[in-house]
Amino acid sequence: MAPTIKDIARIAKVSPTAVSIALNGRPGVSEKTREQIRRIAEDVGYRPNYVAKTLISRRSQSIGLIVSNIADLFYTELARGVEKRANEKGYTLLLCNTNRSLESEKRFIDMLRGRGVDGIILATVEKGDPCVRSLVEEHFPFVLINRLPMDPSVTNRFDYVVQDNFSGGYLGIEHLYRLGHDQIAVVAGDLKTSTGIRKMEGVKKAMSDFDLKIDRRLVVDCRYMRNKAYDAAMQLLSMKNRPTAFFCHDDNMALGVREAILQDELKIPEDIALMGFDNIDTASLTKIDLTTITNNTSEMGELGTGILIDKIEGTTHDMVSKIVLEVKLVILY
Amino acid sequence: MAPTIKDIARIAKVSPTAVSIALNGRPGVSEKTREQIRRIAEDVGYRPNYVAKTLISRRSQSIGLIVSNIADLFYTELARGVEKRANEKGYTLLLCNTNRSLESEKRFIDMLRGRGVDGIILATVEKGDPCVRSLVEEHFPFVLINRLPMDPSVTNRFDYVVQDNFSGGYLGIEHLYRLGHDQIAVVAGDLKTSTGIRKMEGVKKAMSDFDLKIDRRLVVDCRYMRNKAYDAAMQLLSMKNRPTAFFCHDDNMALGVREAILQDELKIPEDIALMGFDNIDTASLTKIDLTTITNNTSEMGELGTGILIDKIEGTTHDMVSKIVLEVKLVILY
DNA sequence: AGTGCTTGCTTTAACGTTTAAGTAGTTAGA
DNA sequence: TCTAACTACTTAAACGTTAAAGCAAGCACT
Numbered sequence: 104m105a106p107t108i109k110d111i112a113r114i115a116k117v118s119p120t121a122v123s124i125a126l127n128g129r130p131g132v133s134e135k136t137r138e139q140i141r142r143i144a145e146d147v148g149y150r151p152n153y154v155a156k157t158l159i160s161r162r163s164q165s166i167g168l169i170v171s172n173i174a175d176l177f178y179t180e181l182a183r184g185v186e187k188r189a190n191e192k193g194y195t196l197l198l199c200n201t202n203r204s205l206e207s208e209k210r211f212i213d214m215l216r217g218r219g220v221d222g223i224i225l226a227t228v229e230k231g232d233p234c235v236r237s238l239v240e241e242h243f244p245f246v247l248i249n250r251l252p253m254d255p256s257v258t259n260r261f262d263y264v265v266q267d268n269f270s271g272g273y274l275g276i277e278h279l280y281r282l283g284h285d286q287i288a289v290v291a292g293d294l295k296t297s298t299g300i301r302k303m304e305g306v307k308k309a310m311s312d313f314d315l316k317i318d319r320r321l322v323v324d325c326r327y328m329r330n331k332a333y334d335a336a337m338q339l340l341s342m343k344n345r346p347t348a349f350f351c352h353d354d355n356m357a358l359g360v361r362e363a364i365l366q367d368e369l370k371i372p373e374d375i376a377l378m379g380f381d382n383i384d385t386a387s388l389t390k391i392d393l394t395t396i397t398n399n400t401s402e403m404g405e406l407g408t409g410i411l412i413d414k415i416e417g418t419t420h421d422m423v424s425k426i427v428l429e430v431k432l433v434i435l436y
Numbered sequence: 437m438a439p440t441i442k443d444i445a446r447i448a449k450v451s452p453t454a455v456s457i458a459l460n461g462r463p464g465v466s467e468k469t470r471e472q473i474r475r476i477a478e479d480v481g482y483r484p485n486y487v488a489k490t491l492i493s494r495r496s497q498s499i500g501l502i503v504s505n506i507a508d509l510f511y512t513e514l515a516r517g518v519e520k521r522a523n524e525k526g527y528t529l530l531l532c533n534t535n536r537s538l539e540s541e542k543r544f545i546d547m548l549r550g551r552g553v554d555g556i557i558l559a560t561v562e563k564g565d566p567c568v569r570s571l572v573e574e575h576f577p578f579v580l581i582n583r584l585p586m587d588p589s590v591t592n593r594f595d596y597v598v599q600d601n602f603s604g605g606y607l608g609i610e611h612l613y614r615l616g617h618d619q620i621a622v623v624a625g626d627l628k629t630s631t632g633i634r635k636m637e638g639v640k641k642a643m644s645d646f647d648l649k650i651d652r653r654l655v656v657d658c659r660y661m662r663n664k665a666y667d668a669a670m671q672l673l674s675m676k677n678r679p680t681a682f683f684c685h686d687d688n689m690a691l692g693v694r695e696a697i698l699q700d701e702l703k704i705p706e707d708i709a710l711m712g713f714d715n716i717d718t719a720s721l722t723k724i725d726l727t728t729i730t731n732n733t734s735e736m737g738e739l740g741t742g743i744l745i746d747k748i749e750g751t752t753h754d755m756v757s758k759i760v761l762e763v764k765l766v767i768l769y
Numbered sequence: 770a771g772t773g774c775t776t777g778c779t780t781t782a783a784c785g786t787t788t789a790a791g792t793a794g795t796t797a798g799a
Numbered sequence: 800t801c802t803a804a805c806t807a808c809t810t811a812a813a814c815g816t817t818a819a820a821g822c823a824a825g826c827a828c829t
Contacts, residue, residue: 105549107814107815107816108815108816108817109815109816117778117779118778118779118780119815119816119817120778120779120780120816120817120818121777121778121779123815123816123817123818124777124778124817127817130776131776131777131778132776132777132778133776133777133778136777136778150546150549150550151550151815151816152491152550152552152814152815152816153547153550153551153552154487154490154491154496154551154552154814154815154816155491155784155814155815155816155817156815156816156817157487157784157816158485158487158488158491158783158784158785158786158814158815158816159783159784159815159816159817159818160784160816160817161784163487165530165551173512173515173516173519174512174513174516174734176509176512179506179507179509179512180507182506182531183506183507183533186506186531186533187533190533195530195532195547195551196530196531196532197498197528197529197530197531198515198519198529198530198531199528199529200516200519200520200523213483214486214528216438216483217483217484217485217486218486218487218498218528219485219486219487358721361721361722362721362722365722365723366722385718385721388691388694388695388718388724389694389695389698389699390698390723390724391721391723391724401507440784440785440786441785441786442785442786450808450809451808451809451810452785452786452787452809453786453787453788453808453809453810454807454808454809456785456786456787456788457787457807457808460787463806464806464807464808465806465807465808466806466807466808469807469808484785484786485784485785485786486786487784487785487786488784488785488786488787488814489785489786489787490786490814491784491785491786491787491813491814491815491816492785492786492787492788492813492814493786493787493814494814770829771828771829772827772828772829773826773827773828773829774825774826774827774828775824775825775826775827776823776824776825776826777822777823777824777825778821778822778823778824779820779821779822779823780819780820780821780822781818781819781820781821782817782818782819782820783816783817783818783819784815784816784817785814786813786814787812787813787814788811788812788813788814789810789811789812789813790809790810790811790812791808791809791810791811792807792808792809792810793806793807793808793809794805794806794807794808795804795805795806795807796803796804796805796806797802797803797804797805798801798802798803798804799800799801799802799803
């Protein structure tokens with residue numbers, strides 16, 4: 104059995120409370136006793152039991168992170184930012200992967216709360232997500248990253264860090280328009296999520312500003328999945344009047360589209376223009392040279408985590424942070 | 437305050453124990469009472485407190501995963517496998533990122549044990565790592581994935597799942613040799629880790645089998661970091677007698693070398709041959725077409741996690757699993 | 770000398786749960 | 800009819816820690 108505070112107390116011939124006081128550096132024991140207790144703790148290899156601490160203090164110094172796919176580079180970057188900031192602040196990360204299931208999002212939230220996490224970072228909400236409402240109502244600390252629920256009835260009552268997806272969508276179309284394209288296919292991200300929806304709104308605004316017709320057959324929801332994007336692109340490329348440009352809601356899908364384009368022996372950008380979104384690491388490799396939209400994903404994670412921890416530690420008790428990060432075009436040559 | 441078992445007990449006018457029995461489906465209460473208690477629990481939104489459960493049962497249904505860099509695709513894949521299996525078996529994942537620091541590995545292990553994880557998956561051990569010894573001695577359940585401590589004094593006493601790095605190293609050189617190369621640069625992984633060391637041993641065996649001279653100036657330890665590999669390649673390429681092939685200990689570094697080669701306006705594979713290791717997702721993209729060595733990284737994670745959980749649950753109490761996964765050459769055209 | 774304050778502890782109870790032991794009340798068997 | 804066994808609970812203690820209250824000894828001040 105791992106030694107406890109009681110074992111140390113017995114050896115030092117003091118009460119467990121004295122040991123607790125001594126080891127936590129609180130005033131209430133003499134320096135002599137404190138040193139002796141510290142030495143014994145060291146000798147027996149004492150390791151504090153955070154489970155017991157958590158139970159009594161109602162603080163676990165841990166946070167939960169819920170993402171939809173850890174294999175996706177975007178979420179990996181996000182997780183890296185979250186882990187970094189959490190670790191800096193002395194919090195441990197519990198990682199949950201929903202595989203895009205709303206039902207498991209709910210299960211994970213319950214589980215994390217049952218496990219006593221001090222707060223949750225949710226990167227998976229969908230439009231109208233019921234989880235947000237209940238977290239708000241129960242005043243449980245949480246921060247939304249990347250996605251918003253877009254539910255008017257709960258607006259303004261939670262913290263979030265997102266990127267300016269509308270501008271991103273706009274920038275993408277604007278760029279392609281300026282290059283002379285008017286047959287632009289849009290490989291949309293999940294249109295049940297705010298990122299997909301807002302990007303699409305930006306796309307539409309740009310198309311209307313530049314007098315481009317929106318051809319519904321050229322818009323496909325590929326749910327941020329590379330293989331779906333590949334399939335969709337293969338199909339779009341086989342149309343008699345095929346698009347001359349593809350704007351993809353993330354780089355991952357853009358890479359899928361890229362495979363389809365190259366497989367048809369077409370050249371990028373000479374024959375077909377291609378744009379992604381997120382500026383993942385792979386995008387900048389030579390001969391990938393993906394034109395994309397950058398947003399500093401890991402910073403979203405860091406910022407959101409910082410906000411969450413401030414919230415938990417009560418320094419920003421009834422302040423609500425709403426951060427929308429700017430996005431920027433990245434063109435590689 | 438979140439409702440507890442006591443609140444339910446008060447409402448149902450039974451003892452807390454009865455509620456515990458009822459909700460956990462154990463025999464000892466009438467079906468009528470059980471149903472009533474279930475209904476009340478539902479009504480008040482009862483959520484079991486796993487912290488308290490853990491404290492008394494000494495089981496948290498959680499495991500820790502320690503990796504050295506979550507931004508690295510290799511570890512991402514590994515983590516995906518681990519998360520998948522853990523989740524299937526009802527375990528939660530606590531994720532720790534050491535950023536290659538041995539000191540933080542030790543800190544994380546202590547922290548995870550203090551948090552009551554039921555077991556740990558260690559993917560970061562270095563040669564002679566002292567952490568392994570103490571885990572073994574204290575009989576704490578853990579599984580090593582990917583790397584081994586190579587410490588003869590603790591051999592044979594722990595479970596692991598690794599890939600056959602020796603064969604991988606051998607295969608790489610053999611392949612390049614058969615293509616006619618005799619000036620092969622080796623961009624080594626961390627030579628303080630078993631993966632780097634074993635790959636290097638395979639490399640040396642192959643070189644001696646094929647009568648290739650080992651030129652020490654052509655071997656660089658780049659610690660699995662892409663930018664270091666890039667820098668090293670830039671330097672190697674500027675030598676008067678530059679190598680005609682690069683064998684990299686992981687794909688990540690291979691991509692760094694690739695940038696250096698392409699930047700020198702050299703062609704792969706015509707001017708310079710390039711090989712990686714791990715077969716990360718990016719390797720198979722068209723125009724990356726990286727020749728690499730595959731090993732099914734996420735399977736390593738799944739297998740290791742399965743072994744750990746079996747260990748925890750006592751089904752394989754004093755059995756030691758030592759799994760070495762085969763590797764295979766992947767050549768893309 | 771008596772009062773009050775400080776120091777350095779100890780004791781008790783609590784956090785939310787489970788486990789073990791106990792106890793009424795009912796049923797069954799001889 | 801008595802005992803044994805079962806059912807459906809309850810009570811008490813425990814898991815490892817901390818917070819709150821208590822207390823004895825020593826000291827300072829009047």
